[in-house]
Amino acid sequence: MSKLRLTIAMSLDGFVAGPEQDVDNPLGVGGMHLHDWAFALAAWKEPHGLEGGSVNASTLVVEASLANIGATVMGRNMFGGGTGPWPDDPWNGWWGDNPPFHHPVFVLTHHPREPLGCDGGTTFTFVTDGIESALDQARHAAAGKDVSLAGGAEAARRYLAAGLVDEMEINLVPIFLGDGERLFDGLGVGNPHLAHVRTVAAPGVTHLKFARS
Amino acid sequence: MSKLRLTIAMSLDGFVAGPEQDVDNPLGVGGMHLHDWAFALAAWKEPHGLEGGSVNASTLVVEASLANIGATVMGRNMFGGGTGPWPDDPWNGWWGDNPPFHHPVFVLTHHPREPLGCDGGTTFTFVTDGIESALDQARHAAAGKDVSLAGGAEAARRYLAAGLVDEMEINLVPIFLGDGERLFDGLGVGNPHLAHVRTVAAPGVTHLKFARS
Numbered sequence: 001m002s003k004l005r006l007t008i009a010m011s012l013d014g015f016v017a018g019p020e021q022d023v024d025n026p027l028g029v030g031g032m033h034l035h036d037w038a039f040a041l042a043a044w045k046e047p048h049g050l051e052g053g054s055v056n057a058s059t060l061v062v063e064a065s066l067a068n069i070g071a072t073v074m075g076r077n078m079f080g081g082g083t084g085p086w087p088d089d090p091w092n093g094w095w096g097d098n099p100p101f102h103h104p105v106f107v108l109t110h111h112p113r114e115p116l117g118c119d120g121g122t123t124f125t126f127v128t129d130g131i132e133s134a135l136d137q138a139r140h141a142a143a144g145k146d147v148s149l150a151g152g153a154e155a156a157r158r159y160l161a162a163g164l165v166d167e168m169e170i171n172l173v174p175i176f177l178g179d180g181e182r183l184f185d186g187l188g189v190g191n192p193h194l195a196h197v198r199t200v201a202a203p204g205v206t207h208l209k210f211a212r213s
Numbered sequence: 214m215s216k217l218r219l220t221i222a223m224s225l226d227g228f229v230a231g232p233e234q235d236v237d238n239p240l241g242v243g244g245m246h247l248h249d250w251a252f253a254l255a256a257w258k259e260p261h262g263l264e265g266g267s268v269n270a271s272t273l274v275v276e277a278s279l280a281n282i283g284a285t286v287m288g289r290n291m292f293g294g295g296t297g298p299w300p301d302d303p304w305n306g307w308w309g310d311n312p313p314f315h316h317p318v319f320v321l322t323h324h325p326r327e328p329l330g331c332d333g334g335t336t337f338t339f340v341t342d343g344i345e346s347a348l349d350q351a352r353h354a355a356a357g358k359d360v361s362l363a364g365g366a367e368a369a370r371r372y373l374a375a376g377l378v379d380e381m382e383i384n385l386v387p388i389f390l391g392d393g394e395r396l397f398d399g400l401g402v403g404n405p406h407l408a409h410v411r412t413v414a415a416p417g418v419t420h421l422k423f424a425r426s
Binding site: 029 | 225226227231232242243383385387388389390391392395397400401402403404405407409412413414417419421423
């Protein structure tokens with residue numbers, strides 16, 4: 001069966017988003033620095049239509065994280081800010097007219113909404129009946145490929161708590177956010193049921209991979 | 214001035230001790246696994262009077278962490294369990310007749326006690342007037358060398374919160390304790406004021422070094 005693969009950046013003090021998250025600052029104070037290492041990479045710039053960038057030990061890790069993904073699952077906040085019902089003129093999220101996914105994306109939400117098709121092959125489907133339903137739909141859409149769990153923290157924690165994550169790549173960034181949203185919080189002893197597979201130390205980040213043991 | 218250097222092992226979910234800590238299990242459930250990588254090293258076995266062991270990328274890190282240390286500061290729980298007053302027949306802690314320090318050790322406690330001399334040059338001095346006093350006494354005893362902050366979590370957090378740590382080596386172990394005592398908890402945004410210096414990936418551990426920026 002296709003795997004559910006979580007890839008997420010975390011500060012050394014355990015935060016995947018900084019404090020004071022809001023619509024203008026979805027990663028919270030300092031949270032954008034969790035991605036400095038990635039923004040510098042040619043492997044990140046190229047799929048986002050930018051030129052230049054570095055090639056280093058992170059390159060293979062990023063390329064592998066994007067390979068063999070047929071669908072994505074994400075939380076509502078990862079799609080676009082706000083916690084209330086969709087507005088009358090629905091906002092199309094953070095991702096612009098041509099989102100970088102190029103495959104079906106399933107968004108966890110409490111608020112029903114019609115699917116949203118975008119340029120470049122990305123479609124957003126809004127799932128209101130829970131994380132297992134979203135995963136089932138994503139697996140079906142992925143047609144044998146793996147499913148990416150894109151975050152945010154709450155969605156990642158829910159899938160981890162349910163034991164549904166097959167592989168996890170923690171991109172550990174040696175900074176301190178001091179406060180914000182933790183990934184590993186309240187999961188309890190013995191969870192996640194994932195064993196360390198390998199470590200890659202790279203400029204500004206350490207990639208730690210885990211898999212179902 | 215001599216530096217205060219913190220070296221501590223932490224799980225990927227941020228715990229420096231597991232849950233259910235007590236006198237029989239001072240590192241809590243699973244916490245001993247934070248040190249599996251170290252126990253396997255020749256660099257750990259030799260100063261503890263054991264033979265054999267591995268030489269790998271951790272070896273230089275461990276040797277450097279032990280070099281140029283003239284005194285140690287530790288919390289009461291690191292010296293020996295219990296939270297009440299010293300018993301009438303004072304227990305001499307976890308460390309046995311010949312502790313591995315071989316220099317003056319200053320123990321933070323609320324309970325006055327006479328100094329304790331041990332074989333091999335280790336002396337334990339019990340400090341009741343706060344972390345700055347303990348550090349001052351340790352610096353004086355270190356006579357120009359650095360001071361090691363040996364933990365536990367509470368002592369480390371107090372020195373970090375006070376901005377007194379000059380260098381920090383986090384030995385990040387890719388396991389999940391699920392619960393227990395966090396190192397980076399409640400320090401607030403902008404703390405610790407330490408910047409990443411270097412990363413060493415080794416079997417079973419990643420060494421992340423920070424220094425006052």
